[in-house]
Amino acid sequence: MNIYKLKPSDTNYKILSREGFEMATRKLPPYYKKQERNELHFAVCPVCNNPVQIIGLNKKLQHTDLPYAKHYHKTIRGLAAFDKEAFESCSLAHPGSNLFKDSRKSACTERERQILISLQENFDQVAYLFQLYSGIVMTPHLAEEMLKWYVAEQGHLYRGGSLINAPWVFVYLSRAQKLWGRKIKDPDLREVLSKKVPSGFINEKDQFITKGQxxxxxxxxxxxxxxxxxxxxxxxxxxxxxxxxxxxxxxTITFDYGLFQRLISIPDEKRRYKGKLTALAEKYLG
Structure with a gap:
């Protein structure tokens, strides 16, 4: 892989390059370690939070000019602990292998707790992303329904989930929801509803309403x-x-990890949905 992060709690990843890694780590432990005559380089997998070893950082490889990261199956003190179950579920190590909706990890580790904390502290931006991709406004009532389901289904233990994809996995794991009465902002969806639902229309409050059954x-x-x-x-x-x-x-919705990182970096006073929705997330996820 050519991506990494510096701490297990980071919600975004960095693209691996020799210069970028040196600047990000300042060549300090635990990222740089001496082993006999060699210097080893380590970071964290963005998905499973396990240690990764950076290969080819200071030595040209035969098969590529670029350094890359590979999973390291031992704990690196001060950096990250090795979690075998998380590795076996890691989408970078085994893409697409554990994406059944009912697939769950056996226990809640620090990795899963960090997912809950991120959702709780940034639920206003999760709601914004939901509206951006679906065109549907996440009202407090809808948010509560989705939060209840996520908790009941132990969504934080979903094997395909991670800190970087937490907002999308949250809505992915939700059950089907009625569209009646929801505020619809996406013009394409509004048009389809008006044409394909015989008695459907969008009222003056942007809500989808049907007169029929x-x-x-x-x-x-x-x-x-x-x-x-x-x-x-x-x-x-x-x-x-x-x-x-x-x-x-x-x-089709493509996950944009960088967008979520930018959104959660916005100061609280400038966040549009901060308040009631975040309080609901604290109630159910805290």
Whole structure:
């Protein structure tokens, strides 16, 4: 892999380069370690939080001019502990191998606790991302329904989850939700609903309403993880809307880890959804 992070608690990753790694670590322990006559280099896997060894940082490799990271199956003191179960579930080590919705880790470790903390502290931005990708406003009522389900299903133990994809996995694991009464912002979805639902319309409050008996639901499915051509992780899922069990809208959502990192870096006073939604997350995830 050509991505890494410096601490298990980091929510984003860095692209690996010789100069960038030197600047980020300042060539200090535990990232740089002496072993007999050799110098070894370490960091943290962005997905499973296990140690990774940086190969080819100061020595040109035969098969590539670029350094790369590989999982290191021992604990590096002061950096990260090796977790075998997390490694076996890691999408960078085994892409797409554990993406069943009911697939869970056997125990909650520090990695899973960090996922809960990140969701709790940044739930306002999780709500923003949900609206950005789905076109549906996350009201307090909807947020509470999704939080209840996530907790009941032990979503933090989902084997395909990590700190960097936590916002998307949160909504992915949610059950199907009724669309009636939801505020719809996406113009494409609004148009489809108006055309494909016989008695459906968008009212003056941007809410989707039906006068008939149509059952309209939305949900997320088909979480996929692959290694990109650049040897980084690419994740997607599908967003669906159905009317009376017939699919009327579908969209592929690509996870943008950098966007989430930028959003959670915004000061609290400038966050649009900070307040009630974050309080709900504290209630259920705290």
């Amino acid at each position: 149509e059952k309209v639901f939305f949900w997320f499915a088909k979480h996929k993880q692959i290694k990109s051509a650049e040897n980084t992780l690419k994740e997607t899922m599908q967003f669906f809307v159905t009317c009376d069990d017939k699919e009327i809208f579908k969209k």
